[in-house]
Amino acid sequence: MTQSVNVVGSATYQQIKRDIIFGELAPATRLKLDWLRERYGASVSTLRETLSRLASEGFVDAQDQRGFFVTPTSRDDLIELANLRILIECHALRLSVEKGDTDWEGNVVSAYHKLNLTEKKVDAGDTSLKEDWKRYDWNFHLALIEACGSQNLLSLHSVLYDKYLRYQMLVLTYRGEQAIDEHRDILDAALSRDVDLAAEYLRTHIELGLEHTLGVFD
Amino acid sequence: MTQSVNVVGSATYQQIKRDIIFGELAPATRLKLDWLRERYGASVSTLRETLSRLASEGFVDAQDQRGFFVTPTSRDDLIELANLRILIECHALRLSVEKGDTDWEGNVVSAYHKLNLTEKKVDAGDTSLKEDWKRYDWNFHLALIEACGSQNLLSLHSVLYDKYLRYQMLVLTYRGEQAIDEHRDILDAALSRDVDLAAEYLRTHIELGLEHTLGVFD
DNA sequence: ATATCGGCAATACTGCATATTCCATTGATA
DNA sequence: TATCAATGGAATATGCAGTATTGCCGATAT
DSSP states (O other), rough: OOOOOHHHHHHHHHHHHHHHHHTTTTTEEOOHHHHHHHHHHHOOOHHHHHHHHHHHHHHHEETTTEEEEEEEOOOOHHHHHHHHHHHHHHHHHHHHHHHHHHHHHHHHHHHHHHHHHHHHHHHHOOOOHHHHHHHHHHHHHHHHGGGGGGHHHHHHHHHHHHHHHHHHHHHOOOOOHHHHHHHHHHHHHHHOHHHHHHHHHHHHHHHHHHHHHHOOOO | OSSTTTHHHHHHHHHHHHHHTTTSSSSTTTEEEHHHHHHHHOHHHHHHHHHHHHHTTTSSSEEETTEEOOOOOOOOOOOOHHHHHHHHHHHHHHHHHHHHHHHHHHHHHHHHHHHHHHOOOOOOOGGGGHHHHHHHHHHHHHHHGGOOHHHHHEEEEHHHHHHHHHHHHOOOOOOTHHHHHHHHHHHHHHHTTTTHHHHHHHHHHHHHHHHOOOOOOO
């Protein structure tokens, strides 16, 4: 059945991407077109289109004449992603803290507040919030760098963060109070416009997160 | 006519990408599917697949229900790309200079030699070599950072460099002796393993190139 | 071990249906 | 008359199904 607008393509794209990031499609899973057709209710041509996009973003592996696979995971890849996040996100944060206006501050505070509420609930043992929690985490980190003034930088970061997020969802354990404190430190440094300090806190935040994830991974 | 292997898809992908980078498909050009079908001899489904890939890399703009367009250019975008190149390429260069082994040195020297030969010919007035020259430039910059040890970093750089290359091809004027000297400086610093100096020369190289391109752009 | 065969699945095309956008003509209004 | 809005048809994008061809891979035979 034909749908309106670009609905089928966009919908399957987002669903498959989400299923990869949140681990419903495990790393290295073979993505047979017929199986996908049943699961997502889209035709082969639309699916190929979708998978091509995901392949060029790195969430899917396209092998010549053998079809598509969920991109496998590895410790090395995780480490690379963390280092790239440090490079790109810290750079963006510096620019953003320098340029951010009042609206930016407002958005950062708002995003922090929502994240903080959720983190406290998770800390208290509510495990049903994992997806929400990660979304608020995403939004907080995005809000921080959103005033960096470079669309290219933001879209690079977006893909990077999603890839990194997949690893976090694979291990899915909570770092507890520590992460809350780190977020608070970054927030304070950013609002007081201390560029170096904010970037340093962010770097530490990512490094500690990496160590934690590496410890649980595999 | 059905072809063997993944040939049609890969071929049209590379052709269209090349045509965008080298200006044969001008910025903001509308890419009608029927027209592309005639021009590249591929079916609509294959073309949509190809265009989706190019869209997610940023060479093509996919507009809902309105089709595909060559991504437009702008001064701001050019500046963003240059700054990202500085961020990413200098970082990769540092890692590479630290880690590079003998093979790496060999590849760098070889790539430099080929670039140097071509640049001298271009400098002497041979305008038929533009595409070769840019390819050797590409290869030299790639050889320099290839020992950085991060696949993610290299693939990020690859897309970035291609986008930047499009701007260079759009203005397509030669900076002359100056660029030759800059390449020499980077080479020497890299081979003598002076990380800071190499990164600094690279930054300057990109900044001067940007100024030059901006001066001719529009 | 090597060679051959057959099934499964990917690649690619065509044709078709439907939805949307584009555009020029028409009609209405200031 | 000039300008703006409505409208209807042509052009185009989106999406699906069906089909042919090719390559991969495991099973069987030599």
